[in-house]
Structures are given as structure tokens and as C-alpha cells.
Amino acid sequence: MKNNLFKDLQFIFPWRSYQKDLLTNFSTHISDDHFHVIAPPGSGKTVLGLEIVKRIGKKTLVLAPTLTIRNQWEERLQNFFTKEHFESVSFDIKSLSNINFSTYQSLHSFYKTFNNKDAYYTYFKDNGIETIVLDEAHHLKSEWWKCLYELKQSSLYTVVALTATPPYDSERTELTKYFQLCGEIDDEIATPDLVKEGNLCPHQDYVYLSKPSDIEINYIVNFRRKIAEFIDELKHDQEFKQFIYNHRFYKDPTENIDELYANPEFFSAIIIFLKSCNEIIPFEKISILGFEKEDEVEIPRLTNTWTELLLQHIINDKLNLPEYEHYIITLEKKLKKLNILDHNKVNFIGNNRIYKSLFSSPSKLKSIVKIINYEYSHLGNKLQSVILTDYIRNEFINTSEKDIKNINKLGVVPIFQNLRISIDNKNILAVLSGSLVIIHASLLGEFYLNENTDYYTTKALECDSEYVIISGKSNTKSRMVAAITHLFEIGKIKILVGTKSLLGEGWDAPSINTLVLASFVGSFVTSNQMRGRAIRSQINNPSKTGNIWHLACIDPTIEDGGRDLEILKRRFDAFLGISNTEDVFISNGFDRLGLPKTITLEEVDSINKQTLKSSSNRHNTTKNWEKAIFKGNKLGRELKHFFEGKKQYPVQKKIYYNDAVKYALVELTITLSIFLPEFLLKNLHVLLNKGIVYFIYSILAFLGLNFGVKTYNAIKLYLQFGMIHKDIEKIAHAIFETLYELQHITTEKSNIEIIVTLLPQGDVTCSIKGANQIESNLFINALNEILQPIENPRYLIAKNIWYRKKLSIQNYFPVPKIFGDKKERCLIFLKHWSHQMGKSKIYYTRNLEGRKILVKARLFHISGAKKQVTKKSIIWK
Incomplete structure (x- = not known):
């Protein structure tokens, strides 16, 4: 050695x-x-x-x-x-x-x-x-x-x-x-360990919402209206319908079976579109998707998602349709004119145009001003704030005070200009970026205390001579950053506007206690690095807390707030922090903030008011970290399965349950008390002439006709949706037992616990306690694969129970890759699955019969394929 x-x-x-x-x-x-x-x-x-x-x-x-x-x-x-x-x-x-x-x-x-x-x-x-x-x-x-x-x-x-x-x-x-x-x-x-040890300060994330301008709202509403009109025109377009009828998938599906099975959602979109046009679709066309009886087929309604999918496949398929080349080119031109088609991608949501404007909406400039003014009103001279954004926007450097309200872009200079005219103490505001540095003229003496005046030149800002632009020679950039950072650290500068490219990573200023992330470009990684600037502890300031502010502009036409908020939610997967709920916990993800799942423009002001109020109680942030840290000792992985009902879970479950028993008890009572006497009077001669047995059969037939169908449908709903949390617990144990038998889990079995929790809103969480990190990841990943919409697994698994087949509620699940790579491993999983879930069967999907079952299984999930079904989280337990 x-x-x-x-x-x-x-x-x-x-x-x-x-x-x-x-x-x-x-x-x-x-x-x-x-x-x-x-x-x-x-x-x-x-x-x-x-x-x-x-x-x-x-x-x-x-x-x-x-x-x-x-x-x-x-x-x-x-x-x-x-x-x-x-x-x-x-x-x-x-x-x-x-x-x-x-x-x-x-x-x-x-x-x-x-x-x-x-x-x-x-x-x-x-x-x-x-x-x-x-x-x-x-x-x-x-x-x-x-x-x-x-x-x-x-x-x-x-x-x-x-x-x-x-x-x-x-x-x-x-x-x-x-x-x-x-x-x-x-x-x-783990972040909680760092807070516990004092390396990181207690901190909290806050989201400040903004409303788009009237111009932006009008644009979005008009865009949505044009799409609705376009779809309606498409449904009445005889040429388009004829094109669909002549497409090889619909015209002769059996001749194109392999290709059709590789693209079942395309064929489904064709069927759904034609059905929405009130066209009659022969059952033999639909049976190719794996359906055996006509009455088990429930064709979904045509949505924007299905129309988008249909058009996307047509454009992708144009090389196979040379005889329709001219028609498809005409269709593409129409889509481009509506801003629906960009780089061969059909998009009905309007990501490129709508959401670029929302990401950088000038409404966020007002949000920043409100946040900074509110924080300054509570912290006073203790405020040490940094605002990070993507672009400098030098074109607004000389904007006059009266024109600042017309600035329509987010960037360093627009933020500086809006803060400049709104704060009382102007000498606390500065700009620090790679190519632009601005400080208040009163700070020049402090700046030059440790700097050589020969290295720099200064120029008064044209729109406000109280501020100066400092320029340095090419080799002075790092010295300039250090000098401005020093002024910030000693509290001479209290509001610093900069670019995330310069200050987002590697820049160290422990005094930051308020960070505003006005950035929409970049990855989760970049967001987390920027956030890290505000959560460092500060020597000689043990009571420091950090507020991190995130901005989102609401799309009023989308129930969940729209794409800007959606991107922010995804970024929160990289942030581990304290919850803003009554029962405090430490976790990643957006849900911990406790914001409503649906947000309207009318609710924005009240939500912001509550958020600002919470942000001022920094002492509460410290207390909550202490409380939550005490609850756990290490990070664990958790999977959340989202409830998919239209109503809140307790209401929906009650509906399923009530429907299942109502017709068996309540209607039976009503029928016996109200209708039975009348039935007896009318049919007394039957009782006298044909005997008691025949009479009982008559009553049973009467009851069955009155509410038998309703009972059947209610029981079917309850079996399919009413016991999901119990099923998840059984599936979790089947995965664990298989991992253990295959020796992927080597931790002592008695030290491990599977925890499944049904939350009040109907979501279900599952975690594994006592396993090491690698074992925990394997378990959560396998469970996540099973609960996700089916894509293209080698094996499927389903309960092999007669009443499920009779009721047509056969639920198929993908066998996780870790078990599905070899049949021997798959059979071990089948053994443990059957032990937990009841008699079951696996289906190999790489032959013709298996492909047919796979297509049917995918269709079961297809309507929710665009939705997030599960979410993996990290939680301190």
C-alpha cells in the first residue's frame, strides 16, 4: 500500500x-x-x-x-x-x-x-x-x-x-x-441537522402571487376562445372527418395491428373525436382495443388534451400519408397562425407565448416592491435583502420616474427603478451584476476606503443623480464584487439587486435575511443554489432567520393557477423546509406551504395578505423548526398517492358507500312500506292461484327491476375506488417481501416498518421506516412504478377474481422493472402479491395477446395520463 x-x-x-x-x-x-x-x-x-x-x-x-x-x-x-x-x-x-x-x-x-x-x-x-x-x-x-x-x-x-x-x-x-x-x-x-447544529438558520419559503395585467388576461382569454372555436370548426369540417375515416388505423385496424398497439392513444383519440361528432362507430373497430362487450365501452368526452394528442400524432405521421401532404400542410399553417404549433409541437395550453409573458410579467415588479417595503417596515435597519433575477435589461437604465410604471419586463434595472421610487431611504439600495454596478453616491467614500481610485470610474445616473454607476477595468471584477459585498455585510447596503449568474452560486454573504427569487430561467439546481444564499447562519447573530420569497403570476383561465405556479411547484421538490401548517413537519415539496389547491384572481389579495402576516412572525419560524426537528432523527422517503375523485375524499367515499348500501337497505324499506301493499292488492289472485313460492319470485323480480341496476353500479364503484388506501398498504407489503426475498433489503426485517396513512383529503402516503437509504429508494421507486399510469412494462399483474371480471372492474398494474426483468423474479413478486391482494395473474406483454391486454390496461389510465398520480417526497421522521 x-x-x-x-x-x-x-x-x-x-x-x-x-x-x-x-x-x-x-x-x-x-x-x-x-x-x-x-x-x-x-x-x-x-x-x-x-x-x-x-x-x-x-x-x-x-x-x-x-x-x-x-x-x-x-x-x-x-x-x-x-x-x-x-x-x-x-x-x-x-x-x-x-x-x-x-x-x-x-x-x-x-x-x-x-x-x-x-x-x-x-x-x-x-x-x-x-x-x-x-x-x-x-x-x-x-x-x-x-x-x-x-x-x-x-x-x-x-x-x-x-x-x-x-x-x-x-x-x-x-x-x-x-x-x-x-x-x-x-x-x-440533512438540512434539519444543519439547523440543529446552527450551521443553517431557521428559514421559511413564501409565495407571493400576482395578477396579470388586463392586456395579458385579454390575450389569454382570446387564445383560449380561439382554440375552442377551432375545435368546434374541426368537428364540423367534413374534409377533416373524411381524412380521419380514411386513416389506415380506422379504415383497416386489423391490417395495422402492431403499429396500432404501439400507438393506442392515437387510435383512441380518433374514436373519441368521431364520437364527439355524433358519428356511429361500429363495435368491431373498438374491439381491437381489447374490449369484449359493447356495454363495457365508455368513450370519454373530447377534451383539449385529446384533440392536442390527435393533431400531434397526425403531424408526426405525415410521412406515412403522402396522399394527404397538401391537406396536412394546410392544417399546420392554420395551427401556426393560432400559435398552437411551434417546432412541430402541438400545444393547446400556450406555454411558449402565454407563459413567457407570465414568467416575466411586470406584475412581479409590484410584488417585489410590496415584499421589500413590508419586510423593511418590520425589520427596519436589520433588513439585509437580496433580489436575484435573470437579465439586466439595460434599456431601462435612464427611464424617468413618470415612465417607470410602463416598464413591461422583469430584470435587474426594472427592479432597481421600481424600488428607487418607492423606498424612503434611498442610500440603502444598490445593484451588483457582472456588467452593471450602481450604488448611492453617499457610499462612494466607504467604497474607496480599501480600493484604489485609479482602478474605477464613476458616472451619475441620468435619471437620478443620487446614484452612480461604477465601472472597473477588466481585471477588477472580483475586487468590485468583494467591495460591494463588504458594504452589504456591514449594513451600509440593505437592498441589493443582482443577477443569479453572478450571485446565485459560490457568492457568500451570511447576513442575508430576506431573499427574493425573481428568476424564471434555470433548473431546480440553480433555484436551490440561490436559495442557499439566505439560509446560512451568521456569526454573532444567533437569532438570524431567513425569509425566501418566490413569485408566481396566476393564469385566471386555469383552475390550479397555471403554468407559472406549476413550474414553481416543481422547483419546490428540490427545497427541504418547514411546513406552514398547524401540525408542523419538515419535508420537500410545495404542499408544506398549505396554499389552496385551486386559486382564483379574487383570492390572490387575501392569500398575499395572509402570507405577509405569516412572514413577519420570524420568532414562530424558529419555534417551528425546533418543534419539527424534535419529531424526527433522519430523512426518509415517502410516496404520496393523490386522490382522484371530483369531490373531497370523505364526501366521495361517503357517496360510494352510501350508494352501495342505500339501495340494499333504504330503498328496500321504502319499497316494502309503500309499493308492497299496492303490489299485494294487485297480485292477490296470484298468491291464491299459484302459491307462495311463485309469489316470492314475483316480489324478488319486482325489487330487482326497481333498484338492482343501481345497486350493481354502486357496488362496482365502491370496489373500484372505495378501498384504495387499503390496497396501497397491501401492495407496499408485497413489494417489501419481494425485495427482502431477492436480498435487495438486508436490514433486519424486525427493524423495518411500512407506514401507510390516509390523509383527510383522500391522499394516501406510504413510507418505509428503519431501512437504509438505498433500500428505501428501491422500495419507494417500485411502489411509484406500480401506481403510475401504465406505459410499456414487460409484465402486468391483475387480480384473478371472478366477480371483478363479471363487473368489468379489472385493475391492471405494471410489474416494477426491478422484478420484471426476468420471469423467475416476476413469479416471486406474484407469490407475495397474491398473498396480499388475493389470487392474481401475470401477463407477458411482448406477444400479441399480451399487447392486447396492455392496450386495454393503458386505456384504463389514459384519461389521467397527463395528471400527476403520485409524488415522491423526502420527509424528516
Whole structure:
């Protein structure tokens, strides 16, 4: 074994308890030459990375996304691990030492200089590099990923990956590549542990809603109206109907069976469209979808989603329809004119035009002003606020005060201009971005205390001479950022407007207590990095709390608030925080904020008023963190299955139950008390002439005709929807038992508990307690696969019970990939499934009969295929 090159390095401070736990497990995790750690901002990720490098003890290349973060690594090494200057360090990738700090960009540029890639691999091997550290590893996509992955494949390297947020919102191929390079996640430092230890301050997320302008509302309403008119025209368009009738799927489905089974939703859309036109559809056309009886077919109504799907498939299929080329081109022109077709994608929601305007709606400028003024009224001189956005918008730099209300874009300058005319104390406001720096003229003396005046030039702002624009030479950018940050940290600047590209990652200003995220460009990762600026604790300020504000503009034509709010909800999957509910808990996801599921324009003001009120009670935020941290000891995975009824769950369940028993009891009583005497009088001669047995048969026939059909339908509904939470519990145990038998779970069985909870609104949550992180992920992922709408699994599973077949309520479920890759494993799952759910059967879907069943199973889910059925969460328990 080689000598440890870094044995003389020693961390000179005590480790936090969560850091100690992570390092205790390090030797187990590193056995596969990978160590992949999720560590939130403020967890000491850099010093942990250096300790890991020290323990591995081999020549190391540390890579970071920016020069600022690269420099932090060297600074932490020299100040935290040695009392004397450590010499064996290099910043130059072309001149390697024992420990080397560089950026991904530098490595990629270096990689491109090699025509012969073998020479690139050999260079690092000859220089003895054996460990590669990937800081902020979520940046590793595309080209940066390629030059590293090829290097990793060329020799046996130990790879250490550190990130605050894995890029879960990336495309599946990108995410796969990410894990190929970094390895599976080995350990995670939990935000509650950081708050508990004082590394992060108590904090809360708030959403401030805005209403679109009248112009924006009119545009949206007109867009929706035009789509409705277009669909109505389409239903009366004889040429389009003739085209549908002549399409090979409808004209001769049996001749195109394989292709049809590969695209059942296209054929379904054809049937649904024709039905909406009141066309008669022969049953033999529909039977191809797996239906055996005409009365079990319930064709859904035509919706925007089905029409969108129909048109999308027609456009995708145009190469197979040369005889209709001219007609399809005409149709495409019509769709483009309506702004429905963009880059060959049919979109009835209007993402590109409507939601770009909502994302950057000028209504958000008013929201920012209200938030800052409210926070300033409560915090006074304690306010330290940062507003981060995407663009600078220099075109508004000289906007006069009377024209500021006409600014129609979101950006650094528009935000600055709106705040400039609305705050009383103007010298607390400043701008810091890569190309624009503005401060109040009264702060110039402070700025130049530690700066050379020869490096900078200043110019008064034309629209307001109280402010000056500071410009520096090209090599002074980092000094300027440091100088403005210093003015912010000492409280001379209290409101700082900047770009997320400059301040979103790697920038450190622990005094921030109010952060407004006015950004709509970027990933979950970027959002989490920006949020991390406000939640760091501050030395000498143990009572610090952080408020993080998110902005959303409501679409009044969409019940759940529209696309802007939807994107924000998805981003919250990357945020772990405290709930804003009576029973406080720590979790990721948007639901923890307790906002209504449906939002109208009329409700926006009252919701905002309540949000502002909550934000002012920072002491309550601290108390809630303390309370919630006490409830748990580690992060666990949880799956939530959403209730899909039209009414609230207790009401819907009661309806199903009442319907199932009502006709068996109530109507029976009514029938016997009201109608039976009349029946007896009218049929007395039957009793006298044909006897009691015949008479009883007559009564039973009478009762059956009166309410037998209703009873049948009610029982069918109850069996299908009324017991979902009980089914989820049984499915969860079947998955657990299978994972255990296949040895994917090795934790002692008696230490593990499956917890299924039926929530008041009808949603069901399921979690596994006592399993390790990898086991927990396998369990939750398998359960999620089963409950999701069916796509294209190798095997399906269904209860093999006679009354379900008779009632036509056969529910099919996909067998999870982890069990469905081989038949032997699938049969083990069938055994445990049958034990929990009752006698069941598996269906192989890769033959003709199996494809038919798969199509039928998919149709069962197709109406909800666009909806989110389940959601994976992280929760502190």
C-alpha cells in the first residue's frame, strides 16, 4: 500500500456531529471507488471534501464550476488543515502537483487541445493522478461530462462527487450519464441537522402571487376562445372527418395491428373525436382495443388534451400519408397562425407565448416592491435583502420616474427603478451584476476606503443623480464584487439587486435575511443554489432567520393557477423546509406551504395578505423548526398517492358507500312500506292461484327491476375506488417481501416498518421506516412504478377474481422493472402479491395477446395520463 501523501494534514477544528457520522461511514462507501454525497449549502462540503482527499491519500485533481469556488478549496486547505503553508498545491492543470485545484471549463479546454485522446488519458496517468473530486457535480452535463467520463473509463480512478442538489429535473439520458460518472448516492447530510447544529438558520419559503395585467388576461382569454372555436370548426369540417375515416388505423385496424398497439392513444383519440361528432362507430373497430362487450365501452368526452394528442400524432405521421401532404400542410399553417404549433409541437395550453409573458410579467415588479417595503417596515435597519433575477435589461437604465410604471419586463434595472421610487431611504439600495454596478453616491467614500481610485470610474445616473454607476477595468471584477459585498455585510447596503449568474452560486454573504427569487430561467439546481444564499447562519447573530420569497403570476383561465405556479411547484421538490401548517413537519415539496389547491384572481389579495402576516412572525419560524426537528432523527422517503375523485375524499367515499348500501337497505324499506301493499292488492289472485313460492319470485323480480341496476353500479364503484388506501398498504407489503426475498433489503426485517396513512383529503402516503437509504429508494421507486399510469412494462399483474371480471372492474398494474426483468423474479413478486391482494395473474406483454391486454390496461389510465398520480417526497421522521 502506498504512503498517504497528506498524512501531515489535520483538520484543526472539531467536527460537527453530522460530519462525524458521514466520515464514520466513509470507509464502507468508498469500497467501490465512488463516494457521492448530497450536502446542502452551509454543511461544510469543502472541508469534508478535503478530509476525504486526506484519507484517500493519493494525488488528487479537484474540479469546481467557477474560479471563486476553486479558490475557496485552496483557502480552506491552508486555513483549516495546516498551520504552515502547504506547498504541494497547483492551480495549473498543465503543471500538476500532489493536490490540484481547477475548473471544469479549464479541464474541457485542456481536453480539446489533444487530437489523440489517448495522450490526454496518459497525461494524468503519468502524473500519478488517482483521485478526482467533482465539486458542485450537478454541473456535469454534455461536454464537461464527456471529457471526465472518458478520463474515468481510461483508468481506475477514485471519484468523489459533492452536490447540494442532484439534477433530478434533467432529461433521463442526462441523469443516467450523471450517475454513471458520480456513482449512486452514498450519503446525505440533512438540512434539519444543519439547523440543529446552527450551521443553517431557521428559514421559511413564501409565495407571493400576482395578477396579470388586463392586456395579458385579454390575450389569454382570446387564445383560449380561439382554440375552442377551432375545435368546434374541426368537428364540423367534413374534409377533416373524411381524412380521419380514411386513416389506415380506422379504415383497416386489423391490417395495422402492431403499429396500432404501439400507438393506442392515437387510435383512441380518433374514436373519441368521431364520437364527439355524433358519428356511429361500429363495435368491431373498438374491439381491437381489447374490449369484449359493447356495454363495457365508455368513450370519454373530447377534451383539449385529446384533440392536442390527435393533431400531434397526425403531424408526426405525415410521412406515412403522402396522399394527404397538401391537406396536412394546410392544417399546420392554420395551427401556426393560432400559435398552437411551434417546432412541430402541438400545444393547446400556450406555454411558449402565454407563459413567457407570465414568467416575466411586470406584475412581479409590484410584488417585489410590496415584499421589500413590508419586510423593511418590520425589520427596519436589520433588513439585509437580496433580489436575484435573470437579465439586466439595460434599456431601462435612464427611464424617468413618470415612465417607470410602463416598464413591461422583469430584470435587474426594472427592479432597481421600481424600488428607487418607492423606498424612503434611498442610500440603502444598490445593484451588483457582472456588467452593471450602481450604488448611492453617499457610499462612494466607504467604497474607496480599501480600493484604489485609479482602478474605477464613476458616472451619475441620468435619471437620478443620487446614484452612480461604477465601472472597473477588466481585471477588477472580483475586487468590485468583494467591495460591494463588504458594504452589504456591514449594513451600509440593505437592498441589493443582482443577477443569479453572478450571485446565485459560490457568492457568500451570511447576513442575508430576506431573499427574493425573481428568476424564471434555470433548473431546480440553480433555484436551490440561490436559495442557499439566505439560509446560512451568521456569526454573532444567533437569532438570524431567513425569509425566501418566490413569485408566481396566476393564469385566471386555469383552475390550479397555471403554468407559472406549476413550474414553481416543481422547483419546490428540490427545497427541504418547514411546513406552514398547524401540525408542523419538515419535508420537500410545495404542499408544506398549505396554499389552496385551486386559486382564483379574487383570492390572490387575501392569500398575499395572509402570507405577509405569516412572514413577519420570524420568532414562530424558529419555534417551528425546533418543534419539527424534535419529531424526527433522519430523512426518509415517502410516496404520496393523490386522490382522484371530483369531490373531497370523505364526501366521495361517503357517496360510494352510501350508494352501495342505500339501495340494499333504504330503498328496500321504502319499497316494502309503500309499493308492497299496492303490489299485494294487485297480485292477490296470484298468491291464491299459484302459491307462495311463485309469489316470492314475483316480489324478488319486482325489487330487482326497481333498484338492482343501481345497486350493481354502486357496488362496482365502491370496489373500484372505495378501498384504495387499503390496497396501497397491501401492495407496499408485497413489494417489501419481494425485495427482502431477492436480498435487495438486508436490514433486519424486525427493524423495518411500512407506514401507510390516509390523509383527510383522500391522499394516501406510504413510507418505509428503519431501512437504509438505498433500500428505501428501491422500495419507494417500485411502489411509484406500480401506481403510475401504465406505459410499456414487460409484465402486468391483475387480480384473478371472478366477480371483478363479471363487473368489468379489472385493475391492471405494471410489474416494477426491478422484478420484471426476468420471469423467475416476476413469479416471486406474484407469490407475495397474491398473498396480499388475493389470487392474481401475470401477463407477458411482448406477444400479441399480451399487447392486447396492455392496450386495454393503458386505456384504463389514459384519461389521467397527463395528471400527476403520485409524488415522491423526502420527509424528516
